[in-house]
Amino acid sequence: MRKPVEMFDRDHEWSALSRFITDEQPGATLGVVSGRRRQGKTFLLDAACRAAGGFYFGATEATDAESLRRLGAALTAHRRPPSPYHFADWAEAVDALLALGADRPTPVVIDEFPYLAKANPELPSIIQEALRTLRGERTGSRTRLLLCGSAMSFMGRILAGNAPLRGRAGLELVVPTLDYRLAAEFWDLADPRLALQVNAVVGGTPAYRREFARGDTPAGPEDFDDWVERTVLNPETPLFREARYLLAEEPDLRDTALYLSVLAAVADGNATRGGMAGYLERRATDIAHPITVLEDAGLLHRDADLFRDNRPTYRIAEPLIRFYHAVMRPVWDQLERPGSAARVWRASGRRFVSNVLGPHFEQVCRDxxxxxxxxxxxxxxxxxxxxxxxxxxxxxxxxxxxxxxxxxxxxxxxxxxxxxxxxxxxxxxxxxxxxxxxxxxxxxxxxxxxxxxxxxxxxxxxxxxxxxxxxxxxxxxxxxxxxxxxxxxx
Missing domain, CATH: 3.40.1350 (Trna Endonuclease; Chain: A, domain 1)
Structure with missing residues (x-):
């Protein structure tokens, strides 16, 4: 499979997908692809389907019946059979997907799989049964079924413990954010000090440059302040509210206010459980569950103290969320007023350096x-x-x-x-x-x-x-x- 020329990096991920998709062994196989939102998973999987003549289906939040109807319509448009597909249930639909690989290895992608599983919790078990050893529909197929999702807490459980699909997957691929060096190349930043400043604000998420900032990058070190004001602190850009949406899109985060407060505590320098509990004026046991959920969602990362046992510290994994809590959230009412970005940013210099740039620099040094x-x-x-x-x-x-x-x-x-x-x-x-x-x-x-x-x-x-x-x-x-x-x- 030839990687599209417009795809930046992702050589490792493309190679892994290529090996999985083009494997000539008989029998349908399962792969699981996950990663935080905006990392380019959809672009990656859609490109793989196009390169190998496969089928791509993007799920949405919908009822079970509507999702089956949408899948039938998409499969009808893909295969153009004499009569359209109408699936009575998911067992029938999965068998139709396995039939796509009757003649050759064929990628079949179900993107945003957590939406389907939320509407029908039995779906993983249905797929497990469809891929049962010696089942005729499986042995006679070379479909490479790829389940993809951005809900990290859900995707982390799909192959774990006693989950129905545990032991069934031949590929488990996590699409990470770009590391700080690749992010500098992606943002076209040759000055390393400027690259580190930009990385401390937006991290290595590809969509933040291409879609959210519409390709706007700092022209040089002297343009950094203006760039922050016209992108992240500008209410007219998607970056302005992105940190809030990242929380809202996680299905396991129900009490959003509590999770926001936990992240705010960490952004304010309270990196231990005791520090967070004191900041929130709660007992440490009361915030154990929110911390675990934020870890599972990939938004909070636990670091062990290498010199003292059982003294872990926590850091926010997504730079944009840390920037939001340290710089934007305390003055949100100010920022929502047009023309306030420059005034707010001038007053936030010390806090940006101490609560955002300093900790980020330390993490880059560790990386x-x-x-x-x-x-x-x-x-x-x-x-x-x-x-x-x-x-x-x-x-x-x-x-x-x-x-x-x-x-x-x-x-x-x-x-x-x-x-x-x-x-x-x-x-x-x-x-x-x-x-x-x-x-x-x-x-x-x-x-x-x-x-x-x-x-x-x-x-x-x-x-x-x-x-x-x-x-x-x-x-x-x-x-x-x-x-x-x-x-x-x-």
């Missing part, structure tokens, strides 16, 4: 350490990269570690490959390096990790002074990382 850093620089391949708090028992204080890379243990303590500090708006100096050396010593005393070869990483969005640069040149365990290096330009 670089895990996915892009040369293992030779770190002294090994990281098995885990995270952050945490290191306690000094004598001084009775804690030191936050923004980046920590743990290697693979070989018959002993896991090696701590590197620890690092990330500062977006500060020029780093020797004080930051001395702090890292102290923290490395404290970790070594604790005995959990082998720190004999731990590298010290200084990440800065604003540069390093001459004394720190000199120290890095003479010391073999110090690495300075700036935005060009994060983006592979150094």
């Amino acid at each position: 670089w350490t895990l996915r892009h850093a040369d293992p030779e620089l770190l002294g090994g391949l990281p098995a885990r990269v995270g952050h945490g708090v290191v306690r000094d028992p004598q001084e009775r204080m804690g030191y936050e570690v923004d980046v920590a890379a743990v290697g693979i243990a070989d018959d002993g303590r896991p090696p701590l490959l590197a620890i690092g500090e990330a500062k977006w708006n500060d020029m780093m100096g020797l004080g930051h390096l001395e702090r890292l050396r102290l923290v490395r010593e404290l970790i070594g005393r604790a005995g959990r990790y082998d720190t004999s070869h731990t590298k010290l990483l200084c990440f800065s969005g604003s540069g390093f002074n001459d004394r720190l640069r000199g120290a890095a040149e003479t010391a073999g365990d110090v690495l300075l990382v700036d935005p060009p290096m994060l983006y592979g330009n150094a």
Whole structure:
């Protein structure tokens, strides 16, 4: 299958679909494709159907009977039989889809499958029965049935535990957001510092540039403020209300106000369960369920503390939601008034840097350490990269570690490959390096990790002074990382 020239990246996803769809083995097979909204799943699957001569059906929120009627009409238009299709039930409809692959491997896509399953909860069981081993309709077909959905909580359960379709799928593909490097290329941003600022606002969701911003990208670093005002903070653009709609589109989020408040607590710097509970003036047990639901929906991510057990912290997974809660939601009434964007944005500079850009920069530094850093620089391949708090028992204080890379243990303590500090708006100096050396010593005393070869990483969005640069040149365990290096330009 030839990938469309207009499709940006998605080489891995296209290759996986190609292998699944063109597999010549007899028997119908099942694949599951999921991913958050606006990532291009529909474009990807529709293109695959066109390339392989398959059938695509996009479900909508409708009754069971209407969905069957729509599927029959779509299949009639696709095959043009002597008489139109009229399905009495889903068992009959699924068998008709399996019949599409009678002669050759044929992709059949049911997009937004959660809508159909919501109207008819028995549908997964019906598909399970249709794909039963030795059933004639299955063995005589080479249909490659692909179920796709954006409701991450639902799609995460479809193949889990005792779910009817568990063990039936030959493909489980998650379409992720573009990582920060691909996002810079997609938004056509050559300046790494500007690319990081844009990524902190809109993340790596492809639709935000093509459809929501209508191709509007910052012309340069000096245009960033104006770009924010004319896109994200502009009530006339879809980006303005997108963060709210992302919550409303998740079927498991019923009490929207509570979930909004949980996200607001995290955006305000309350990253622990106790911190969130205090912000909301509730008990920690009262917010356990909302946290779990937001995690399942892919909107909240839990990070383990690499230095203290059972002390996880939480971060908002979607940058646009974090930007909304930190910058937009507190002054929503102001923003809804025409012409207020510039005034609001000028007053939000400090909050944007401290609550949005700073935390995002730290996460990009962790992503670089895990996915892009040369293992030779770190002294090994990281098995885990995270952050945490290191306690000094004598001084009775804690030191936050923004980046920590743990290697693979070989018959002993896991090696701590590197620890690092990330500062977006500060020029780093020797004080930051001395702090890292102290923290490395404290970790070594604790005995959990082998720190004999731990590298010290200084990440800065604003540069390093001459004394720190000199120290890095003479010391073999110090690495300075700036935005060009994060983006592979150094």
